Amino acid sequence: MHNVAVILLVVTYFTWTLAVLHSQRQAVKHRYLLEPPVYAEVTARRGANATLPCLLQVKPPRYKVKWTKLEPLRRGVENIVIITNGQAQKGYGLMGPRASLRRAHPLDASLRIRNLELEDDGMYRCELVNGIEDESVVLTLRIEGVVFPYESVNGHYKFNHKEATDACHGQDATLATYKQLYRAWTEGLDWCNAGWLKEGTVHYPILHPRALCGGEKLHAGIRSYGPKDKTRDYFDAFCFTSITAGYVFFMGGRLNFSEALEVCREKGAELARVGQLYSAWRFRGLDRCDGGWLYDGSVRYPITTPRKRCGGLSKPGVRSFGFPNKTQRLYGAYCYR
Numbered sequence: 001m002h003n004v005a006v007i008l009l010v011v012t013y014f015t016w017t018l019a020v021l022h023s024q025r026q027a028v029k030h031r032y033l034l035e036p037p038v039y040a041e042v043t044a045r046r047g048a049n050a051t052l053p054c055l056l057q058v059k060p061p062r063y064k065v066k067w068t069k070l071e072p073l074r075r076g077v078e079n080i081v082i083i084t085n086g087q088a089q090k091g092y093g094l095m096g097p098r099a100s101l102r103r104a105h106p107l108d109a110s111l112r113i114r115n116l117e118l119e120d121d122g123m124y125r126c127e128l129v130n131g132i133e134d135e136s137v138v139l140t141l142r143i144e145g146v147v148f149p150y151e152s153v154n155g156h157y158k159f160n161h162k163e164a165t166d167a168c169h170g171q172d173a174t175l176a177t178y179k180q181l182y183r184a185w186t187e188g189l190d191w192c193n194a195g196w197l198k199e200g201t202v203h204y205p206i207l208h209p210r211a212l213c214g215g216e217k218l219h220a221g222i223r224s225y226g227p228k229d230k231t232r233d234y235f236d237a238f239c240f241t242s243i244t245a246g247y248v249f250f251m252g253g254r255l256n257f258s259e260a261l262e263v264c265r266e267k268g269a270e271l272a273r274v275g276q277l278y279s280a281w282r283f284r285g286l287d288r289c290d291g292g293w294l295y296d297g298s299v300r301y302p303i304t305t306p307r308k309r310c311g312g313l314s315k316p317g318v319r320s321f322g323f324p325n326k327t328q329r330l331y332g333a334y335c336y337r
């Protein structure tokens with residue numbers, strides 16, 4: 001009799017344990033938010049609208065969805081873009097006015113960003129806050145663009161980090177991120193001078209190892225100087241830009257710099273920034289064998305189909321004559337309107 005009671009007790013205990021374990025597994029398995037979508041990266045150009053998908057599987061009775069931009073990291077500050085409780089929504093920060101929820105249907109918490117800017121590039125988190133267990137999905141918004149090296153009118157290695165940031169802004173660009181430089185390298189960027197990146201590190205991308213550029217024995221890759229002192233160390237810059245709203249056109253002639261400024265002004269335009277010339281080359285296939293003044297006082301020309309008569313270079317790219325004497329030297333002009 002006694003034994004039967006013990007056995008019954010043991011069996012009951014096992015059944016109960018199994019039931020608890022099962023319900024715990026169920027609790028862990030249950031998700032309100034959909035897993036990250038098959039494509040966790042959304043790509044778009046500057047000026048376009050983009051949607052980062054985030055869908056509920058089940059609508060909790062009460063909840064909040066919070067969208068946060070995870071990059072660039074600001075020390076201890078959460079970069080909130082928008083918060084919704086399912087009815088009202090509120091935008092925050094610089095992106096707030098351009099952000100909204102798509103709400104294509106009751107389970108849709110996807111984030112729409114209008115009129116994309118270069119700085120919108122990076123990772124975002126969609127977080128469901130329902131009081132029990134928070135869930136989130138991380139997505140990447142990649143601004144499609146072009147990376148270009150930029151040096152000071154005063155020569156190589158003359159920018160600290162702040163000056164490099166300002167120099168890129170002056171050329172209608174931002175300081176490139178490591179991911180942007182990496183992608184540009186995979187697409188063919190090979191450059192022997194080290195430049196600042198947004199993260200505060202210094203690199204140069206090499207596809208063809210050579211003696212004058214760190215040695216032939218090193219492999220192709222992104223060479224790194226590691227983190228540098230943002231205020232005391234001086235390098236060039238890697239800038240990033242995307243498509244522009246306006247377009248670049250060439251004005252021929254033998255012009256000094258002030259005449260070039262004037263020629264563009266007469267056309268209701270301005271001398272182009274370096275970023276605008278790179279953008280026209282990359283996105284609109286601008287191809288010209290003539291050197292032309294740019295706004296920063298440099299002289300460049302964009303080549304999409306390399307040919308012998310045109311510098312004899314084998315690869316497409318934007319060539320630079322550096323910063324020639326503004327009064328003595330005569331070129332055409334690249335204008336932007």
Ligand SMILES: *[C@@H]1O[C@H](CO)[C@@H](O)[C@H](O)[C@H]1NC(C)=O
Pocket residue numbers: 047048049114115
């Ligand atoms: C972006 O969306 C706005 C309104 O939501 C629309 O007016 C605009 O034309 C869109 N822009 C592009 C490039 O599709």
Ligand SMILES: *[C@@H]1O[C@H](CO)[C@@H](O)[C@H](O)[C@H]1NC(C)=O
Pocket residue numbers: 325326327328
């Ligand atoms: C440009 O050339 C003129 C005349 O030769 C000279 O006076 C001037 O210093 C030069 N400018 C620069 C920036 O080298």
Ligand SMILES: *[C@@H]1O[C@H](CO)[C@@H](O)[C@H](O)[C@H]1NC(C)=O
Pocket residue numbers: 256257258259326327328
């Ligand atoms: C540019 O050329 C024009 C016309 O030849 C001349 O009048 C002007 O002084 C030159 N400007 C400079 C800054 O040399």
